[in-house]
Amino acid sequence: MSSPEPAPNPPKGQPEDKLEDKLEDKLEDKPARSRPAPLPLRALKGAVEIAHSTAVWSASFAVMSGVVVFGGGLSPVIPFRKTHTYIGGPGMGLCLRLAARTLDITYHEDFDPERRGVFMQNHVNLMDAHAACAAIPHAFCGLMNAWQFKIPVYGQIMRLADGIAVHPGKAGRFKQVAQDAQDRAAKGISILAFPEAHRTRTGDVQPFKRGVFFMARDAGLPIIPLCTHGMFNLMRKGSMRIRRSHVKIFVGPQIETKGLNKGQLSELITRTHAVVASFSETGQVPQDAVRRLQRLREDIPGGESSRDGDRDVG
Numbered sequence: 001m002s003s004p005e006p007a008p009n010p011p012k013g014q015p016e017d018k019l020e021d022k023l024e025d026k027l028e029d030k031p032a033r034s035r036p037a038p039l040p041l042r043a044l045k046g047a048v049e050i051a052h053s054t055a056v057w058s059a060s061f062a063v064m065s066g067v068v069v070f071g072g073g074l075s076p077v078i079p080f081r082k083t084h085t086y087i088g089g090p091g092m093g094l095c096l097r098l099a100a101r102t103l104d105i106t107y108h109e110d111f112d113p114e115r116r117g118v119f120m121q122n123h124v125n126l127m128d129a130h131a132a133c134a135a136i137p138h139a140f141c142g143l144m145n146a147w148q149f150k151i152p153v154y155g156q157i158m159r160l161a162d163g164i165a166v167h168p169g170k171a172g173r174f175k176q177v178a179q180d181a182q183d184r185a186a187k188g189i190s191i192l193a194f195p196e197a198h199r200t201r202t203g204d205v206q207p208f209k210r211g212v213f214f215m216a217r218d219a220g221l222p223i224i225p226l227c228t229h230g231m232f233n234l235m236r237k238g239s240m241r242i243r244r245s246h247v248k249i250f251v252g253p254q255i256e257t258k259g260l261n262k263g264q265l266s267e268l269i270t271r272t273h274a275v276v277a278s279f280s281e282t283g284q285v286p287q288d289a290v291r292r293l294q295r296l297r298e299d300i301p302g303g304e305s306s307r308d309g310d311r312d313v314g
Contacts, residue, residue, distance in 0.1 A: 049241060049242065049243055050241065052099075052242060052244065053240060053241050053242040055098070056095055056098050056099045056242055057240060059094075059095050059098060060092070060095040060130070061153070063088065063091035063092055063094075063095060064092075064153050064154065064157055065153060066087070066091070067083065067084075067087065067088040067091070067157055067160070068153060068156045068157060068160070070083065070087070071083040071084070071087070071088060071157075071160055072156070072160055075160065080139075080160045080161060080162070081138075081139035081161075081162075081187065081188055081189055082139075084139045084140075084161060085138060085139050088133070088157075089133040089136070089139070090133070091133075092129065092130045092133035092134070093130065093133045093134030093135075095127075095130050096127055096130035096131055096133075096134050096247070097134070099127060099130070099234060099235075099242050099244070100230070100234060100244060100245060100246065100247040101244040101245055101246050101247075102246045102247070103134065103247050103248075103249070104246075104247070104248045104249070105134065105135050105248075105249045105250075105251070106248070106249070106250045106251070106285060107250075107251045108250070108251065108252045108253045108285075108290065109253075110253035110254070110294070111224070111251055111252065111253050111254065112254055113137040113138065114138070115222070115254055116138070116184075116185040116188065116189065116190045116221070117185075117190055117191075117216070117221045117222040117223060117224050117254050118181065118190070118191045118192075118193055118212065118215070118216040118219075118221050118222070118223045118224065119132065119136060119140065119190060119191070119192050119193065119223075119224045119225075119226040119251075120193055120194075120195050120208075120212070120223050120224065120225055120226060120272055120276065121192060121193070121194055121226040121227070121228065121276075122194070122196065122200070122205045122226075122227060122228055122276050122277075122280050123194035123196045123197070123198060123199045123200065123206075124199055124200055124203075124228065124231040124232050124235075124237075125199060125231055125232070125234065125235040125236060125237060126235065126240065127231065127234065127235060127242075128194070128199075128228070128231065129142070129192075131226075131228050131231065131247070131249055132192050132226065134249065135226060135249045135251050136190060136192070136226070136251075138188070138190060139161075139188060139189045139190070140161075140189060140190040140191065140192050141158070141161045141162045141163045141164060141184055141189050141190075141191060141192070142158055142161070142163045142164070142191075142192050143163070143164045143166065143177070143181075143191055143192065143193045143212065143215075144158065144163060144164070144165065144166065145165070145166055145168065146165040146166060146167050149163065149165060161189075162184055162187065162189060164177060164180045164181065164184065164191065174211065174214065174215065174218070175218070177215050178214075178215050178218035178219045179219075181215055181216070181219035181221060182219045182220065182221070185219070185221055190224075191221070192226075193212040193215075195208035195209050195212050195213070195269075195272075195273075196208060196209070197209050199237040200232065200237070201236075201237055203232035203280075204277070204280075204281075205273065205276055205277040205280050205281075207273070208269050208272065208273050210265070210266075210269060213257070213265055213268060213269050213272075214265065216257045217257040217258065217259075217260050217265060220257075220258045221257065221258075222254035222255055222256050222257060223254075223255050223257055223268070223272065224251065224252055224253070224254050224255070225250070225251075225252035225255075225272055225275045225276050225290075225293070226249070226250075226251055226252070226276075227249065227250040227251075227252070227275065227276045227279035227280055228247065228248070228249050228279075228280065229247070229248040229249075229250075229279055229280055229281075229282070229283035230245050230246050230247040230248055230283065231247060233245035234247060246283075248279075248283045250279045250285050252275060252290060252293070253290070253294060255268070255272070255293055255294065255296070256297070260297075260302070261302040263300065263302065264296065264297070264300050264302050267296060267299075267300055268293075268296055271289065271292055271293040271296060272293060274286070274289045274292070274293075275289045275290055275293055
């Protein structure tokens with residue numbers, strides 16, 4: 001039987017302890033084979049996640065109920081947008097901070113916190129609204145299907161927040177939604193939209209629907225990319241179980257839409273998607289993509305939009 005080889009002598013002039021440190025670093029760099037955790041440990045982890053999820057959703061429900069009771073009760077005296085700005089929004093944002101391991105929010109240097117517009121957010125899970133509350137620094141309302149206003153507590157909040165109802169298949173709905181958006185902006189309320197229309201099942205940002213961009217253009221409002229990273233690890237579609245993770249949010253600059261023609265709008269959708277998808281995947285602000293979005297009008301000059309034929313929106 002061969003005897004084990006002696007350990008190599010350290011290079012001349014290099015202390016033995018430094019060589020050991022280098023060897024340890026190399027061993028740490030090698031990917032270790034993942035082994036399933038013991039059953040008791042997995043059970044304990046699951047129990048902790050369930051307890052944590054229950055605590056977060058209990059806090060969230062308490063905040064929403066308080067908003068309905070106090071916000072609704074005070075609305076004849078205090079506009080609900082003020083209740084949202086100082087109570088509801090911060091409360092919902094706090095629930096996300098409780099849910100996540102860490103929460104980091106970055107604002108683009110050209111973002112104007114006082115200007116209203118249409119925030120375009122990637123759609124991941126039931127805590128997306130909490131992320132919006134944590135990041136948007138003023139009152140906003142949701143753009144959603146009319147049936148969602150019938151959901152207990154949630155629907156009441158949407159009505160109090162002056163949410164915009166969309167009636168699928170109804171004639172003239174695009175014109176009405178644009179008028180409603182103009183009305184909300186005049187009241188000092190921004191609009192939150194999810195241009196994917198549905199929550200992702202894979203974690204990837206799905207293609208954007210065009211309707212919300214046409215709505216913003218017709219209402220004369222800017223769009224603002226609102227990008228989240230880590231929300232898919234936090235919670236998945238079809239589940240209310242929260243797994244603590246690092247969450248990052250990026251709020252981009254306001255991008256003008258007024259007067260854009262159909263071709264420019266198509267490019268606006270493409271460039272906005274590129275910003276949101278890149279941040280969602282990496283958690284890093286895609287500076288080049290943001291700059292491309294900001295110089296849209298320079299790259300693709302065009303006259304005033306011709307709205308005839310713009311109604312083939314998805």
